[in-house]
Amino acid sequence: MSLMPSIINGASMGAIYGLIAMGLTLIFGTMRVTNFAHGAMLMLAMISAYSIWAVTGINPYLLIIIIGPLMFVLGYCTQMFLIRPVLRAESDKNDPIGVLLLTAGFSIVLENLALMIFGADYRMAQTSFSNTVFTFGNSSLSAPRLFGLIITLGVSALLWVFLQRTEPGRQLRATGQDRNTAALMGINSEQTFAVAFGISCALLAVAGLVLLPFYYVSPSVGGVFQTRAFIVVVLGGLGSVPGALVGGIIIGLIETIAAQFMTASVTSVLIYLVFLIVLFVKPSGLFGTKLD
């Protein structure tokens, strides 16, 4: 039996974990806020995309032109109207807990709204290519997973170029490294936070659409990914975008390859074991820098 399919499948799932984690790490790295509504926002992207697909039958990947901007606006507004007032009120506190509670509460609201409107059912977008399989030699690869891997890696590269090479990307990094000094350069940190939040949610749109053709959608779908994303973010190094991708792929690979040799519960243990070993050897994570 060839390992090739599980490597591709694992890398694909892992890259999606990585993409989701990148959104989380982008918000943390820029705002020092942990967004507990990240999974719920992924769920929102998936459910809205599923609903549009169910009505129109449009190729889910094309839906990015609708879901991407919508999620960006959702993220932007979440910072501007929900988080900003709380951040301002807590600006002189050393450990602001209010924002964490706010995002956790927001996640409950989103999940319950989804339950009311969408129902608790698990549904999957059976697209024309959902069951397509490519055969290479004696191994076969699922089409949506292969496409997912390519799209996810491409978007990660785009994010990297945006952060490293563009004016707004540089502003985002500067704000993350020292928001008070960034203000002395004329940078409006609250607006930069909103852009970071918007991009984070747009990444969730990509992740959601890539998952759509092969993953079940339900109001509770965010939970699994949020837990994975937290592990990946810490594993890769808080605030590190390349770390999130590498961390995600490592987790994805362990998950699928190990699944061939052991039961699922043992696989989870294995993931946490790797996680602990990495943190033991390098407490700041694989690509982590010291935060002050």
Place this chain on the structure above:
Amino acid sequence: MSNHLLEIKGVHSGYGDVKVLHDINLYVEEGEILSVVGANGAGKTTLMRTISGQLPVTAGEILLHGTPVQHLPAHKIAAEGIIQVPEGRRLFPYMTVHENLLIGSTMKHVRADRQKNLEYIYNLLPRLKERETQMANTLSGGEQQMLAIGRALMENPKILMLDEPSLGLSPLLVGTVFDLIKTISAAGTTVLLVEQNVKQALKISQRTYVLENGVVAMEGPSSELIDDPYVKKAFLGL
């Protein structure tokens, strides 16, 4: 209507319940080097941060060309051309020297001058050009101070406020930094210099304010203060 570049009238400020500055009156004239000196904890940094909009003014006003600016947030104060080089440099540690300079020209109205300013700064501080691609957190203290000043110059300051630029530098480098300040001033930039190195500050500036426990204790032409018996005893160790 005042004709001072910057005027601080009866300003009170501090950190929440901790009141630090009391009824500060101070003005900066176009083109001059003004220094503010004082011992540890006198309130010099608090004054800088208050002018920059990083701390709220609880009473009084701050006028730029006669227009009140004390209600503006920090990023808008910078947009007005009131530029601070903060105490301890505060570079963006995980960015290169070049990127730190680029960040200085983030604002739209200074973006057009980016290339011109870069050339000017690299020419003025060739050491930075050599280290262009090096991370800011790997620079020596002196290089970091040069970069912090260069980054501020990228913002086309109307008034450049330097908070203890000589802090932690060797006597030789202190001289270099003060020479740099003279050059910047000679090129036409107004400078507000905060220093604990009182001797050098008095030498380089035209006028000086002495802060003590959050109030202005003395003010006057630097050439007079340098001979003042109290200043000599308290700050110059004579």
